Amino acid sequence: MRRTPAILILGILVVALASRFSSGFSDATFTSSSASSGTVEAAQDWTAPAVTLANPGTPLQGTVTLSATATDAESGIASVTLQYLAPGASTWTTVCTDTTAPYSCAWATGSLADGSYDLRARAVNGAGYTSLSDSVRTTVANNVVVVLADPGDVVRGNVAMGATVYNGGALPWLVTIQYATAGSTSWKTLCSGLSAPFGCTWSTTSFANDSFDLRAVATSGNTTVTSAVVSDVLVDNLAPTVTMTDPGSPLSGSVTFAASATDAGSGVQQVVLQHLRNGTSTWQTLCTITAEPFSCRVATTTLTDGTYSFRAVATDVAGNTATSAGVTGRVVDNTVSSISVDDPGAYLSGTVTVTAQANSTAGVASVRIQRAATGTSTWTDLCTSTTAPYSCAWDTRTVANGSYDLRAILVDGRGAATTSAVVGARKVDNSTLRAVDVQASNGDGTLGRLDAGDTITLTYSESVAPGSITAGWTGAALPVSLRLRDGNLVGGGNRTDVLDVLRNGNAVQLGSIGLRDDYVKARKTATFNATMTASTVTVDGVGRTVVTIVVGTLASGGGLRTSSVAPTMVWTPSTAATSLGGGACAATPVTESGPADRDL
Template identity: 35%
Template sequence: MRSFFRRALGQILIDGKFVSRRALNRALEQQKQTHELLGGVLVRMGVLSPSDIGAPLMVQEHLTSLEDAVKLAAGQRQLLGALLVQSGKITARQLDEAIAEQHRSGERLGQVFVRLGMLTELQLKGLLDLQHNQESPASNPLRLGELLVATGQISRQQLDQALARQKQTGQRLGEVIVSEGFARKSQINHVVRLQKLCVNSVLAAILSMGAMTATASASTVSLQWDPSADASVVGYKVHYQADSQTTPFLGPAPIDVQTATTASVANLDPSHSYSFAVTAYDASGIESTYSNIVSVPEMQPPVTSITYPATSTTVAGVVSVTADATDNVGVTKIEFYVNGVLKATDTASPYVFSWDTTALAPGSYTLMTKAYDAAGNVGQSQSVTVTVANDTQAPTVSVTSPSNNLTVSGSVSIAASATDNVGVSRVDFYLNNALLSSTNMAPYTYNWNTKTVANGVYNITAKAYDAAGNIGQSQTTTVNVFNDVIAPTVSLASPASSATVSGTVTVTANATDNVGVSKVEFYKNGVLVGTSTLAPYSFSWNTKLDANGTYTLTAKAYDAAGNVGVSQSSTVTVANDAIAPTVAITYPTAGATVSGTVTVTASASDNVGVSKVDFYIGSTLVATDTLGPYSYSWNTTAYPDGSYTLTAKAYDAAGNVSQSASMSVTVKNTRAGKKK
């Protein structure tokens, strides 16, 4: 038989799906720098556990020839088709097609596989030998008991005792080991999984004979195949396409490598899977059927990160560790690690791990996740370091505002102070023992709208929590809620409705409230024109700034709660007079000589009305008359004989003034020739 030589450990790990290609490449890069054994690097990276690395090492030790490979097979007998599907050599659909062809042709299934180019003769013989060997009860390194010993799950003595017990009871070996208390069922299941992975490696080794094989980096695939025994073959072509194994290949044009039996295909996209097959051609260019199809999975790893808790967070009790993960194809699972040890696996979003820290010693812990896709690519998150601080000391908390026994209204700020020996995680506010609000951010406050409750007495308390679930409660603060909902009443007192006004007018209002009036606003035609905060409430309206006409006056009264009362409307007419009166002295006449007591008279008129007439001798005001006829009794004896000038001024209600023409008269009270 053809020799395998010594199969590389890395290839065994890939074939058995112990590790992804990406993880293996990372480990190989580190190995170049540290010169460690590859298995040690993978254990240090957290990709494999120390016990699990022993299984692929045993496989490597026994893969030096085909005979060794088939003897290494373990487990129950599997049909040829099932072996091929398990190995990934063919799909379930291809198996169905081959069985249908077998029914049609009457051939053996293995012969159909060879005729369809799915297997070579050498591969078929190796698989049939493997299938036969699985029926053999002979001991080999991949039997369940040997793997349990090799991975440190049980001792050799316990295995011997279990095998002896198995002969007596007829039970499965795993059931005996569990019933005897040598291992837990989860340990048995884990080793069964290792067993299947190792068998996958053996299958891959057998299928590498006489067929095309491939190794891949991120963007280059190296292919190798056995030369054809047909003397007419003059060359080979490499066919490939992305994301499909169907034939004929519809990808890029085939690569003609002429007589070479190796090829490298570069510039591939690592985010896609690729399938490869080789055809041989003769001198006429006629191509053979496709060789076996080799598939290289996509190599783009998922991206994952821990979303809670944040790094440097202090945690306690049961912590929900959450993570995100994305992948170009799809995430199959996420693993959660604490200090490099796998703690949980989640296969569906949202990805959550309930980490019970109650039994852990206080201190620093490192969290990390790994995300896997269906191709076996693995993405690893950044590490998050948290502090576990399990404590039994409750926080202290007190309500700092409002003050006890305070009467409150409107929006009220409720505040609390809280401290803890480790850290406060949140503060809850309660109103009459009903939860009002929660906050996890200091300062701990809540704006309470007291208008949402009826007026009355209320009790305010606060509770503070820490990460361990300890609770501290505050004192009770009692407040009296009084929200004023009654609006003030207000009415205009002056000017009266329908009044005619001019000049400066005092507008006044009467206002009352059940608590108190804070201000009164005065409006003219809906526009605010004045504000008064003290009773009596008024403002001065200079009507001369407005055109003559009709105006509507209203008033609004406010209280401290913001309630508003509106007065009735008052309509007034502005009539500002700009025409001065006319006035003239009618007696005495100009140039007259007067003596004794003289009645000085004046005539005055106005478009609205004369309010008064002033009489002047020279520049001196000597009398005022407010009613017509306007006159003044002038006792001329009080004046020396001589010439005097008389004038009069007339006024109207708007303050307009006019002055009469001057009137010169002579006072003569002394007789001629008579001495005084």
């Protein structure tokens, strides 16, 4: 993620809150957790610089030149710092800082340990905003060194393995590739006696579905060198399990098609739902889903009326696939009246548009949309509509907070009525206290990777009693633990990793943060030391609590991964948090606002 200074985070927050509650300019002020306050003023340059590191090639020996390009159209470039990350290290080391273009310096590798290094450039513009370049991987080889190629986090079937010997001269080298159960030191031979180009095939089907460490050992005469360990490579040759859910029959209007899928190894990558019309031989795709629930809403009017079979095909991260048994003999018939209610969402507040999809060969005379408390049979009309689109503006503040069912009744041109399926258990919650935004910023660590210095910011709609988040807390800096769990451990799939905040091993009442990507390897958990503070932002005279969590050192676990995508986080707050007046927080999730970026 771009490193975002504190003033920029606060500026974005003030603008977002102002746009939510006013169409004019914001009069937002920032108030700390003490009684003092100050006014925030916007900087002229709100744009971070652009920076790219030139690839110096590989391998590197002696003194080499590192160079970068950096641009900033507003306040200009103040400095560019070139840095490296040594093998096994977690802290970046500065090679030099250059203030004038071309931004370059000499890197003396002779005194460094041989091995794989990451390089990056860090640019600062005249306004003080910072950007990090993408990392470049290279190998320092001033002596004889052997490097094992990384086969990837997850492997299956036959895997090509390869090693490279640098500075080996004309000596005849033989390479052995070894493996050990992850975390152990019991090394065994995978393949041996390899001569240049030092390659072999790893047949993983004879191995347990487990995580392994790998290394290469090169020998020439009495000289032996050993590569760095490629750790936590998951062998997964086990196909997922998948079951197609029966969608019922006959089918008309918009229908939810779904499947259940699990995978004990690398996790489910995707599920494809398919249909086959009787009399044809090729399965066609209904939809492709990459996260649970594995379901999609499909307008059956796009299918030719007839008899169909449905099935699901699941693929895990390793590439193993499984196909469910077919659900056969299901009829699609849109030649008669059909009606369905579009799902307005799991959580509802304020005024919500509820829409129904209706069609009839006899014409649609009217559509009546209704609500009822979940589990009851007393239906109340929201509206009656006679023209498409058939929709109502439902002011949910006119009903008590709680769970509601929705349905629609179509009356066709003949006077016949057709009632839709119920969209059940939609939660109305108009609690004043609710989640407003979640943001994250990179400290000075690896872009797209959770590490020390990263910051997570959670914003409520009004002031929160700190003691309701964790007993005895006043909002002052408090040591906590930040737990990162692989999505497979929480039933969300490998790309739905979750952050939780703990104090003394117990959950802090902040809820959970869904990262929407893969930041830790399959079935892994990592726990970091962290510090939590609460402050207040005042907007239009209303104080809003901001909880800031600063990530510290890794305390336990591991298997961290670096995300290369730009997802949007989702914060699901806990209802145990209360306002200063004792009102409970709404459970409505909130999605990270602003442009998508590489979090953490």
